[in-house]
Amino acid sequence: MPFSVHMRRAFLTIGVSLLALGAGARAEEASTTDAAEPYRLVRSLQNIQDQVISGDITALDMQRFLLGEIDRRLREASASVFDDTRNVDAALIYAMSGGNPSTLDLLAQRDVSGNFDNRVTSILRRYLNGRGAGAVKQLKEVVPEYRFTTIGPYLQLIGANAMMETDKETALKYFDWARLEAPGTIIEEAALRRALMMTSRSGDTAAALPYARRYARRYMNSPYASQFADVFVALAIDHPKALPPEEIEAALSLVERRRQREIYLRLARRAAINGDKPLTDFATARAKALSEPDETSPLALAKLYSGLVDIPSDGIEDVLTRLGGIADQDLSPKDRFLRDAAQIVAEEVMAPPDADSLAQANRDMSDKEYRDRMSELALDAETTGSTDPQPAPDLQQPTGSETAPRGQALDARMDQAENLVASGRARLKDIDALLAKEGE
Template sequence: MMRIRLPKRWVSLLAAVSTLVGASESFAQSPDNLMPYSMLRSLQFVQDSVVLGDHSAAEMQRFMLTTIDARLRDAPPSIFADPRNVDAALIYAMSGGNPATLELLVAKDVDGNFDTRVADALRKYLSGRGTLIAKGLGAMVPEYRKTRIGPYLALISGNVTLAQDPAAALKFYDIARLEAPGTIVEEAALRRSLAIAVEDGDATQGFKYAQRYARRFLHSPYASQFADLIVALSVRRYEHIDEHLITDTVALMDKDRQRETYLRMARMAMVAGKEKLARIAAMKARDLSADLPVIDGAPANLYESLANIGTPDVVSAIKTITSIPDEHLSDRDKILREAARVVAEEVVRPPVASSASPASMDVTHEGTPVSADVETAAGEQQPVTENSGVWRSPTPVLEAPSPEYQNTLTSGRSKLDEIDALLKKEGSLP
């Protein structure tokens, strides 16, 4: 028989579990005869400890699930006359327990201790047929509010409703987190509510969920998923939110997590074409990297320079990009840097002269003047003013583009297609 080694800090909890006294006098006072509801309390304590940051509790969680499973299977049907034990069995099944155990208990329930509606809904949900019972399960949520199983039913109802009705799912998640604050149920409900906001929900409300999560569950083993969601929310919904929502939310994290979040945000924003957000996030990450070795600050410098390619600082951006050593960048960032280098070189490439089209001699393929004067349609020359910089000059009308001009366009488009292919291949495009 395989033996499970537990962290020392959980030995005391295991000892406490083994000394609990059963509620029925017909049972001996031994670990094998503890009441299921007593054992479940220990499981809940362990699971809540995990999401609050005690990762050493994960092994204890597996031990508790195994122990409760054995206890429920061996328990005589008479102990389920106590509703607390019925609820324990149902919550165990909804907390990562063995679905077959619930099937066994319901099959042995000749006295009708289990609510067959709940049991049947859970059996379908745990077997992957949750959409079939979404309506019926949702109807039971109000009935079971303020009960031991209420928050769990609300969480599951949100899960099975999410695909077809995100707004309704959000209401179920609200019930779950409000009735079980500080628990694994609230952690899951907040994370999934945030996911809804990323896709099509209220972005401002999404940041409120994110701030609650950051205050309570920043050290959860699921916090990396939370970081991905907050980055996606910031990038995808940037035009619909106030910038301070992003900075206020990230400020709730420790310095290392702030830096990592801003780096992820800068990269995703840059790839998504959100240059302003990319620049802001990269600068934040760079400032947070000030006390770190140069290699740790390289990604922030890269992303900030990439965001500056579309600005008058393009030349400086190219210098920074090309000066970053390969060993300071990941393989993904090397691909991104190469793509940006090609684009930047096309931006600053001098025009190709053409005798067939005098009007195009001093104009790039974007219609940007590269000499001190621009030739007008009437054949006169007018000085370039300060307000007609590289991005503001009107594009001259060319009646017959030269072959060289067409070649430049074709070459540029080809390079951009190659860049898109590289980015899609590495899976960076959202």
């Protein structure tokens, strides 16, 4: 009897162990299958993208990997996978997050069970193929319906993008919905940046400034912050009353020092070329204050922009000395070009007039010689090499009146100098616009 009891116990123990092993194997298999679900991978993609706009550039490699992996899993998934609405949403979010548009086409074609909303897939297929304007009517029906759902903020962002040019009021409403329903995410970052772009272009400074402050406070580490900087600088240049120096400083006060300096240098460049001395002086002073003594390149740029704007006001010889003292290695090719152009303008102001130079025909010849010199400098800037560390300002092309020869001779040396400086400043604008086109 004792033997049989021990035997029964032994067999019972073995049976329990085998059951446990079987259960563990099934659990592991289930866990592996669950982990492969598209919605889990898309959640990881969302987390990675939020890390990217927080400044973690190393996450870009993982983002590329996940996009490829999600694409493969969606293409290989059986139809039953999309009986789970989380996987349907995941496929749509993947498509709206930089995924392969053809994968959404494939899934829509395979969907015989009606798991995908045909209206949504139709909108996305149009939008992702560059035909978003044709989906505006459907977007206005679908976006409110899907508000407060998983894909809601993505649809709102797409809808706003599609309507930016045709229905600004609705676009702005959708941008606001998107950022409020997805705080701290790549959706909010994009919504703030694009809403700022739209309102600043339309001159709606009352709406643009709050967007600018929010973006500056939250997303200056984003790889897309350079676009914000360009829009912010244009806002300051085009609307000086709405964005005076004290407001600029307040908006940028929470931005990291290096980023602040970059924006102030961009602002100084634009202001100098526009001939706005007070704004140039303010921006260059802030850039200098945000630079350490051994940071030669930012200090050189501040010196350059200050010199550009001082040509008509300071002693020309002093300006030439300051410009000539800026080392080539501290400037990008485009900024070397601007320095050389400014030196030519200053040298023309200092050149003694002669009787021939006051004649219209010779003025035309002088303008031609100037343009030839500028062409040589432009060729040198183009072939010298590297990209400008700050994107070229988006200046408008000058009008014909800015470049047309003067209609009459100058009757005094002072008049000649003033007109030459004004012409030179217009030429600097022309040069900078040309460089901006070359950099695109």
